[in-house]
Amino acid sequence: MANEDHDALRSQLEFHGVSRRDFLKFCGSVAAILGMSESMIPQIAAAVEKGARLKPTLWLHGGICTGCTVAIAQVDTPDIATIVLDILSLKNMTINMASGDDLERIVADTLEDAENDIGFILIYEGSIMRGQGGNALREFGEPQIDRLKKKAEAAEAIVAVGSCAVDGGFVAAKPNPADAIGMKQFLDEAGIDTPLINLPTCPVNPEWIVATVINVLILGRLPEMDSFNRPSLIFGHPIHDLCPRRGHFENAQFVYEFGSKEEELGYCLYPVGCKGPQTFTNCPIVRWNRRASWCVESGAPCIGCGITSPKAGGNWVDVNAPFLKRHRDLKIGDMRIQPSTAGVIVGAAAAAALVAHGLGMKAAGRMDGEGAPYEEMKECDRKKGGGK
Amino acid sequence: MRVEVEVDGGVVKDAWISGSLFRGLEAIIKNRAPQDAFFISQRICGVCPVSHGHASSMSAEAAMGVQIPEGARLVRNILEGAQYLHSHILWFYTLAALDYVDPVKALQANIADTYALAHAAGTRVADFGAIAKRLSAFVERGQLSIFANGWFGHPEYPADMPAELHLIGVAHYLEALEMQAEAATIIAVMGGKFPHFMSSINGGTSWVPTEEKLDDVKFRLAKVNAFVREAMIPDTLAIAPFYLDALKFGGGGGNFLSFGVFDDPSFEIDNRYMPPGFSEGASLGLDTVDIDNVKEYTEHAWYSSPSGLNPKVGETVPAFTEYNTDDKYSWGKAVRYKDLPAEVGPLARMVVAYVKGDEAVQDLIDSTLAKLGAAGKPEVLVSLLGRVAARNLETAHTATLTEQFLNDLIAAVKAGPLELFTPHDITDGEGYGMWEAPRGALAHYMTVKNRKVDRYNVVTPSTWTCAPRDAAGRRGPMEEALIGTPVADIERPLNVVRVARSFDP
Numbered sequence A: 001m002a003n004e005d006h007d008a009l010r011s012q013l014e015f016h017g018v019s020r021r022d023f024l025k026f027c028g029s030v031a032a033i034l035g036m037s038e039s040m041i042p043q044i045a046a047a048v049e050k051g052a053r054l055k056p057t058l059w060l061h062g063g064i065c066t067g068c069t070v071a072i073a074q075v076d077t078p079d080i081a082t083i084v085l086d087i088l089s090l091k092n093m094t095i096n097m098a099s100g101d102d103l104e105r106i107v108a109d110t111l112e113d114a115e116n117d118i119g120f121i122l123i124y125e126g127s128i129m130r131g132q133g134g135n136a137l138r139e140f141g142e143p144q145i146d147r148l149k150k151k152a153e154a155a156e157a158i159v160a161v162g163s164c165a166v167d168g169g170f171v172a173a174k175p176n177p178a179d180a181i182g183m184k185q186f187l188d189e190a191g192i193d194t195p196l197i198n199l200p201t202c203p204v205n206p207e208w209i210v211a212t213v214i215n216v217l218i219l220g221r222l223p224e225m226d227s228f229n230r231p232s233l234i235f236g237h238p239i240h241d242l243c244p245r246r247g248h249f250e251n252a253q254f255v256y257e258f259g260s261k262e263e264e265l266g267y268c269l270y271p272v273g274c275k276g277p278q279t280f281t282n283c284p285i286v287r288w289n290r291r292a293s294w295c296v297e298s299g300a301p302c303i304g305c306g307i308t309s310p311k312a313g314g315n316w317v318d319v320n321a322p323f324l325k326r327h328r329d330l331k332i333g334d335m336r337i338q339p340s341t342a343g344v345i346v347g348a349a350a351a352a353a354l355v356a357h358g359l360g361m362k363a364a365g366r367m368d369g370e371g372a373p374y375e376e377m378k379e380c381d382r383k384k385g386g387g388k
Numbered sequence B: 001m002r003v004e005v006e007v008d009g010g011v012v013k014d015a016w017i018s019g020s021l022f023r024g025l026e027a028i029i030k031n032r033a034p035q036d037a038f039f040i041s042q043r044i045c046g047v048c049p050v051s052h053g054h055a056s057s058m059s060a061e062a063a064m065g066v067q068i069p070e071g072a073r074l075v076r077n078i079l080e081g082a083q084y085l086h087s088h089i090l091w092f093y094t095l096a097a098l099d100y101v102d103p104v105k106a107l108q109a110n111i112a113d114t115y116a117l118a119h120a121a122g123t124r125v126a127d128f129g130a131i132a133k134r135l136s137a138f139v140e141r142g143q144l145s146i147f148a149n150g151w152f153g154h155p156e157y158p159a160d161m162p163a164e165l166h167l168i169g170v171a172h173y174l175e176a177l178e179m180q181a182e183a184a185t186i187i188a189v190m191g192g193k194f195p196h197f198m199s200s201i202n203g204g205t206s207w208v209p210t211e212e213k214l215d216d217v218k219f220r221l222a223k224v225n226a227f228v229r230e231a232m233i234p235d236t237l238a239i240a241p242f243y244l245d246a247l248k249f250g251g252g253g254g255n256f257l258s259f260g261v262f263d264d265p266s267f268e269i270d271n272r273y274m275p276p277g278f279s280e281g282a283s284l285g286l287d288t289v290d291i292d293n294v295k296e297y298t299e300h301a302w303y304s305s306p307s308g309l310n311p312k313v314g315e316t317v318p319a320f321t322e323y324n325t326d327d328k329y330s331w332g333k334a335v336r337y338k339d340l341p342a343e344v345g346p347l348a349r350m351v352v353a354y355v356k357g358d359e360a361v362q363d364l365i366d367s368t369l370a371k372l373g374a375a376g377k378p379e380v381l382v383s384l385l386g387r388v389a390a391r392n393l394e395t396a397h398t399a400t401l402t403e404q405f406l407n408d409l410i411a412a413v414k415a416g417p418l419e420l421f422t423p424h425d426i427t428d429g430e431g432y433g434m435w436e437a438p439r440g441a442l443a444h445y446m447t448v449k450n451r452k453v454d455r456y457n458v459v460t461p462s463t464w465t466c467a468p469r470d471a472a473g474r475r476g477p478m479e480e481a482l483i484g485t486p487v488a489d490i491e492r493p494l495n496v497v498r499v500a501r502s503f504d505p
């Protein structure tokens, strides 16, 4: 049986043009994203080959822009990801071939499988729309939210992909006309205790989905998570600590105008509003679109789309807007500190600092949707040419 | 989106399209900084965020009276072109191809004949033997993943289309997965990431083209464009003859609207590389476009706001009642041009460019019509097959334009120094950006008061395409196009799906 599975996997991989070498490279990148050592690679490979077919994956949609679905198609070494997801028997409602009732039947079959103990992982994309009696999003002629409960209960684990699924995302920004919320609030209010993994950013970084799902398969349990259900290995450090422009930040070499000489020199984007210091993701390491680039590399500041609010009703837009204005200093616990030192503290005790980070944000008044206070040009900035 | 059709005697007699999602983005942008609209509004759509971002920045720039510099114009055109390539490749192969190509039938292909057919059709070869072998293992295992419950073996796949052509289609379907990612990577290099890019900030671009990055873009664009020319176009021409019936249905009302896309150095809307225009009915005459001719009707949509307003003064007050096709049945407003429903998207752009006399577009269309045995009859394009073909021909046209923009940018960088951003103050004002997303005409409207957005409104391509009936009871473009569609199997209405999908809603 095991051999048959191996052969099946091999033929699947070959079907998608994936060599053994590519496959091991892929396992290496999973290890890197999850912060595991290279010695884990053979174990990851064996786990993927042996165990990956155990869990069908049902990918459902709330109020979406389809961005997270498009994002998964941009994953590095896409064929391998396709395979991993094929083996997971990925059923995505947009890219699936089926239509209408046949699509509905796929969902029904998966739920039936769950009753037969095969189980499934639910990947959820988009905001949960409560507005207009749930009719802000209709599915098969009914409020979508009414149909979600049963599926959420039946799933073995839920992965909320993208900021919308995590806390409502930009859809939930003030005044939240569609009354959107994220999965955690939905589960809490409905009294459902299915384990939840939150993967914010807008859209989700596809590398994280693959790594997270494989992590669940390898270890047979959930990854280590922070207080907001985010895998600590992915969301444990501020972007600022990982940013290639950090040296310029320390040397006070800044970009004051987009598309300028300073940008060409790769200076730091803090004065034009970079939210790298308060955003906890590994974007600079994992990067985007098969590692081709990431936001700061295009000369634009991080707008903090990976920030999640520990308070119900918070979301990255209300926390970070106005995006092109620099926020005042950060608060961690009782301390008011500059971002350069924030990184060191957080690096030392990631989990504790994350909690403190959340509290600090709250204390600084950023969670009430008014947007952060921002500071005017400083004297030292002006000396460096910022006042022109 | 929900499609409801009434079928009588094996043919669609009536159709209703219902938009199923209300997010109220306009309200979210109101009261924020005008520059924030670029970052928020592009998130309307994860497939065409670049177009939304550009229309948003244009509306803000118009409101502040800012002109972006030449360097930023070229950077934005290349970003837009790359998104067109991404979107069209993704649509044709990943979303639509398997409505026309049956992987199960591909299993019967003779491998030697497949190579011969690929050569004859002038399309790319792949390792067809290996693909067929793995395809059969894939199908036999029954783990169909995203192919699960597809309608393979459906009677509306043409009986005479050779298995070998099905296999070629499957091979290129797989290659296209790679190519759409490559096209998206161009956007990432120039805009940080895709979907949802970062660099077309109000006033220009934040991306500084360096020699190394330009090389990178050039290499990737060449790879994508080669696929378009060597696979996508010949595939279209090889498959189309088996679907000539699809020239007889799926056409719709015959009014076409384009706002124009890809600015030239004058930034004049009428000088855009893909021209604007409105073509009414069979006359194929052409009007210039005027934003004041756009109106949104709410008689059949779940809003309590007044009907018949221009989007500049439009209001969006949600009020769900019930789904009732005689009354209100959609979250989409019925947007009309000169009070007429209008098709938008690649077919509309190609018709407008053709009528306007764009030589490159005329050559593309005329030569294609000749190959399909319809020389001198451009009116057959108003059909399901015409709409599919138009999107693919536009892909080839966009490939050429984008190469040109890139060459212009490289020349400008060499001539340097290049202006990329116009610094500006936020002032009060009003502006709009009329543009074309891959799916069609798009407009963002912004009013700024006290340095904050006071009014924001977006009319998306889907609002045009998936519009419900208007005050006069006239159907929307997709509703109209579905009338007359043959349905062989009411449980599996493949042709209905093909027509709906041809709009890329």
Ligand code: SF4
Residues within 6 Å of the ligand: A239, A240, A241, A243, A244, A245, A246, A247, A249, A267, A268, A269, A270, A274, A275, A276, A277, A296, A302
């Ligand atoms: S402020 Fe932003 S650009 Fe500057 S070092 Fe930190 S993360 Fe990088």
Ligand code: SF4
Residues within 6 Å of the ligand: A201, A202, A239, A279, A281, A283, A294, A295, A296, A301, A302, A303, A304, A305, A306, A307
């Ligand atoms: S760098 Fe910032 S804005 Fe960009 S994806 Fe990461 S968290 Fe979001």
